[in-house]
Amino acid sequence: MLIIPAIDIMGGQCVRLTQGKFSTKKVYNTDPLKVAKQFEKEGAEMLHIVDLDGAKKGKMINRDLIIQIQKSINIPVQTGGGIRSIQDIETCIKSGIERVIVGTKALEDINFLKEIIQRYGTDRIVVGIDIKNGKVAINGWQRETTKDYLDFAAILKGLGVVNVVVTDIARDGTLISPNFELGKNLTDMGFKVIVAGGVSNLSDIRTLESTGVQGAIIGKAIYEKKINLRDISRPRRRNIPADKGARGFASSGNPSTLTKRIIPCMDIANGRTVKGVNFKNLKDAGDPVKLGKFYSDQGADELIFLDITATIENRPTFYKLVRRIAENINIPFTVGGGIRTLDDINALLKNGADKVSICSIAVQNPEFIRQASQKFGNQCIVVSVDAKRVNNRWEVFIKGGRENTKNDAVKFAKQMEEIGAGELLINSLDRDGTKTGYDIDLLRAIAENVNLPIIASSGAGKKEDFLEAFIKGKVDAALAASLFHYGELSIPDLKNYLISNNIQIRP
Amino acid sequence: MISIIDYNAGNIASVTNVLKRLACDYIITSNPDEIRKADKIIFPGVGRAKPAMEELKKRSLIKVVQNAKQPFLGICLGLQLLADFSEEDSTKCLGIIPEAIKRFSNNLKVPQIGWNKVSFTKSSPLTDGIPDNEYFYFVNSYYMPINEFTVGETKYGISFSSVIQKDNFYATQFHPEKSGKIGEKIIRNFIEKC
Structure with missing residues (x-):
């Protein structure tokens, strides 16, 4: 399973919110670039970067900063928050952002979603489904809709969407375990699911892995040092003993299309x-x-x-x-x-x-x-x-x-x-x-x-x-x-x- | 006549073997005049960026490559050297593509060795008639990030440029000469369509 640390950006700083409420903002670092490099060093295989200003305003505000972060690290980045225009998506993808997450716009404008999937493929376009009480929320979680998340998922399925990020808003930033059922239900529908919100400890990660989801986004638990990224990354650094208990979570979700090789050997x-x-x-x-x-x-x-x-x-x-x-x-x-x-x-x-x-x-x-x-x-x-x-x-x-x-x-x-x-x-x-x-x-x-x-x-x-x-x-x-x-x-x-x-x- | 630039950077035999199979005339040369006069240029390369650039300098080939006007095909290291700069030994490169070459993340097995998919984001005579998501053979520890000259991209942890084109400069990160029939088609396209 892919472990994806989150970097939420507001006013150019790295912050966390609780349950998506902007009033609960806590600044963890003034330099998101530094945080990204640190995550990479600790073994993250992908980063989830959210433009919180963008999510609030309905248009990307921190796009250039996010691209700058992406350019200075060697691991893939997925980004979301306020992405509503083809131009923003085009700029992100052309600058090397691996996956672009659309939420609000996907719900409000199915044709838009169709078009970007057509243009950039289901690998690069991820739909963010933010859920409050079983209903989809939009506009940086400020607005709840009457749309049941499973109904919305069925529509996405029909459009050929493969990748989704699902967040239970009530759990986000609370460190009280994610909503395992959401991830499982969407996985059962055939989506590649990344779960966000509430992942608090290694046991959460194990449980999530057992539900078959593709990845987990972890935010506060890392910033509050409840989870040490080094413990859950692949054992690549030589100073980490190979038999360390909790490891290997991040290996199978690796987004690579390199094939395994079959080699006949001839003795001469x-x-x-x-x-x-x-x-x-x-x-x-x-x-x-x-x-x-x-x-x-x-x-x-x-x-x-x-x-x-x-x-x-x-x-x-x-x-x-x-x-x-x-x-x-x-x-x-x-x-x-x-x-x-x-x-x-x-x-x-x-x-x-x-x-x-x-x-x-x-x-x-x-x-x-x-x-x-x-x-x-x-x-x-x-x-x-x-x-x-x-x-x-x-x-x-x-x-x-x-x-x-x-x-x-x-x-x-x-x-x-x-x-x-x-x-x-x-x-x-x-x-x-x-x-x-x-x-x-x-x-x-x-x-x-x-x-x-x-x-x-x-x-x-x-x-x-x-x-x-x-x-x-x-x-x-x-x-x-x-x-x-x-x-x-x-x-x-x-x-x-x-x-x-x-x-x-x-x- | 195709000139293959000889700058002591790896296995030229595999490139000449394909050209022979395609019955295409070529010379292997480091003579600036022969390169300038060529109809087309192939710029292969295996190995490290720094010694390769030093070798080009020693043979007075840097300007020759930079000023090439005829169709030019870089392969593997030959793609990376077209960039401004490579992280590999902090090497200043040829500056044809405004981009910096980066190393794959340590979270991956490095080098990337084997067959990987290429998906095309733009059309180019070099990739004419090649279906999307065909497999090509890669061996690389460094990569060129996606940029405005990217024609094909490949995923190894991150998406990177596996085919690029800027005007007369074409390049592939994979080894077309080692990628079976489909790889030979790339070389044939270069000969016939570029």
């Missing part, structure tokens, strides 16, 4: 694909280029080629192959196997590889990763970690699993992030070749402790394993080899299954 020896492969429409499955192209046409998001012989004599053959892959395949691919020097990396990239996967040398000489990242950019440096459970933790193995380095795998992953890896490929020696599913605990332990994209590897046996890796393992990509090679699972089938389970996937 002497320029040929290893492991018998048998596909009807593929003449020479031993040719890595043809096999790679086959997978690319099937919808693979990336490819990985590992030189399993990785001897010096075999290098020229592998380089030649990399060049042929690059010439013939127009999706990204990673190559690995036996990389030990910067020259190795340079040769692979020059021949057209997009990324290189580095294993043993990363453990033996972590400085190498720093140098590689500085020279080639971290976006092309994938560190491959071979982990195996030993007692209560996972330890890093090298040399194809023959040698235990006794390094803690989670700590090692963090070290690699700090030192310049761009992505991590996590192999489980316990699961490799078993087809019993990915090692979800291992994946999650790493995904929750580093802020890099993670590729899951080892153990995929059926499509459900991928779903579990994405949802429970929190990984960004999943790799499989024999499962695809032997035709036990096709990429289109897998992707359709994941899409039907609401995973963001490139069809």
Whole structure:
């Protein structure tokens, strides 16, 4: 669930009201910009900025200030309060405000709402439903209407509105828990709902999350220090222990359309694909280029080629192959196997590889990763970690699993992030070749402790394993080899299954 | 003839491979005259902003790029360098687009790696015939905010400019040369329609 701190602006200052009454104004900070930066620093994933002067006057008063705030932070902003004109919406959206909230105008002028949805899309236009005693209130909550909120919601539904912010005015600024029912009712109607008003503690947040709402706006509880934003943000900062009790609320509502990736992995020896492969429409499955192209046409998001012989004599053959892959395949691919020097990396990239996967040398000489990242950019440096459970933790193995380095795998992953890896490929020696599913605990332990994209590897046996890796393992990509090679699972089938389970996937 | 600007910033092979597949003539060059004389210019780029700008300066290419009048395509870092400034190592850039490049929030996994949707907010010859919400391949830690030259936008935490156009300057944050068939169409549009 998305946690959204609120900044209400009046007279250029950051204030809170109680139950929407302007007479109850309390100034918390004279500089809303500073507050926004602070919220960002504490891990907020989005800000809710209200132009209270605007709400009162019926036209945006603090628009420029809000845009200025948006421009000085790196998280999305949604804004509302007095937005009644296309011009205000146009200015906000064109300056990068993520979502614009309309309330009064939406109720009073359905055609206006239709037009802005048409023009800016349902992602960018949010309808604010402010409720007092079950009826919709407008004009900065100063005026109650006779419109029942569910009737109004039904109209919105008919217009294709997706996103709503619902506020129970009686609860707002009171710290007496939100009206859970409102959020639930609207969610049940199919809206993506953000609840505001009355969110006071972690237990409120948990209850809200259980009702299925998309997010919660929190105002006074943060300003009055009843809720510490750091406690509920994703564990991204290294100084926060990963096992901190209340966390992870803010992860799933992340407004991103980046897809999860499906990556077939091919083992190469002497320029040929290893492991018998048998596909009807593929003449020479031993040719890595043809096999790679086959997978690319099937919808693979990336490819990985590992030189399993990785001897010096075999290098020229592998380089030649990399060049042929690059010439013939127009999706990204990673190559690995036996990389030990910067020259190795340079040769692979020059021949057209997009990324290189580095294993043993990363453990033996972590400085190498720093140098590689500085020279080639971290976006092309994938560190491959071979982990195996030993007692209560996972330890890093090298040399194809023959040698235990006794390094803690989670700590090692963090070290690699700090030192310049761009992505991590996590192999489980316990699961490799078993087809019993990915090692979800291992994946999650790493995904929750580093802020890099993670590729899951080892153990995929059926499509459900991928779903579990994405949802429970929190990984960004999943790799499989024999499962695809032997035709036990096709990429289109897998992707359709994941899409039907609401995973963001490139069809 | 297309000139691909060679300024030691990453993987030119993937761009030349697409041009070869499209049977399009090109040269890879850092010679200012060859760039000035080109019919079109491609400005690829992977890596960091600061060394890239230093390299352009060393090769006396800054003015050449700024004064380019022919169709010009920036890719990835090649888009970011068109801005006034980049937060990455506080780098002064080419100043073609009045905008500052920012880093993605730490709340997200950085870099953004993978396929993301582009929705078009304006029409441009570069994106002609490309349906809305197609997926393209991105690898970036920094982004250009939405501005008046934004043609396509993408969501990664925040909405950012994934395609821009200002006069003859076109640029994509994603890698069209790595984005399958649909990406090749962008390059073909650049060759045929820009």
